[in-house]
Amino acid sequence: xxxxxxxxxxxxxxxxxxxxxxxxxHGNYIxxxxxxxxxxxxxxxxxxxxxxxxxxxFPLTSVxxxxxxxxxxxxxxxxxxxxxxxxxxxxxxxxxxxxxTGQLCTKGESTQMAVEIASGESFMVCPExxxxxxxxxxxxxxx
Numbered sequence: 001x002x003x004x005x006x007x008x009x010x011x012x013x014x015x016x017x018x019x020x021x022x023x024x025x026h027g028n029y030i031x032x033x034x035x036x037x038x039x040x041x042x043x044x045x046x047x048x049x050x051x052x053x054x055x056x057x058f059p060l061t062s063v064x065x066x067x068x069x070x071x072x073x074x075x076x077x078x079x080x081x082x083x084x085x086x087x088x089x090x091x092x093x094x095x096x097x098x099x100x101t102g103q104l105c106t107k108g109e110s111t112q113m114a115v116e117i118a119s120g121e122s123f124m125v126c127p128e129x130x131x132x133x134x135x136x137x138x139x140x141x142x143x
Contacts, residue, residue: 003083003086003134003138005040005044005082005083005134005137005138006040006081006082006083007039007042007043007081008036008039008078008079009035009036009039009078009079010076010078010099011032011035011076011077011079012074012076013071013072013073013074013075013077014073015073017031018072022072022073023070023071023072023073024070024071026065026067029065029067029071029108032077032079032094032096033063033065033079033081033092033094033096033108033110035079036079036080036081037081037092037094037110039079039081040081040082040083040092043137044083044130044133044134044137045133045137046129046130046133046134051130054127054129055116055117055118055127056114056116056117056127056129056130057114057115057117058090058112058113058114058115059112059113060111060112061089061111061112061113062109062110062111063108063109063110063111064108064109064110065106065107065108066106066108067105067106068104068105068106068107069098069103069104069105069106070105071096071098071105071106075098075099075100076099077096077097077098077099077105078097078098079094079095079096079097080094080095080096080097081093081094082094082095083134084109085111086126086130086131086134087126087131088125089111089112089113089114089124089126090111090112090113090114090126090130091109091110091111091112092109093107093108093109094106094108094109095107114127114130
């Protein structure tokens with residue numbers, strides 16, 4: 001099934017996210033990915049609270065980051081999360097832009113695996129509740 005599901009958020013780079021040169025410290029880009037991922041999961045209707053309530057958690061199994069241009073103190077950031085896989089795992093691509101110039105600053109990807117809370121067992125497929133919510137959103141046109 002072809003799908004195009006993404007979510008975007010905007011925020012300002014805060015003082016506590018930068019180093020002494022007023023450039024975002026490299027580890028904080030992962031936090032920005034997480035902000036965008038949470039917006040995407042909310043859009044799907046299956047955020048971290050829904051996961052736990054339905055008996056599942058989705059720990060990260062990998063994350064990659066490509067730093068292209070630095071983000072700096074007080075810059076406005078547009079963070080985009082794009083769902084690329086949802087049947088076997090949760091895979092998301094990320095793009096961080098300077099919201100004012102449109103310049104791509106950072107991109108990355110994360111993979112999360114479904115783990116059943118009760119058994120602690122990892123699964124090579126996502127739970128049906130998650131798949132059905134993604135497919136309902138796809139049928140609705142990704143809105």
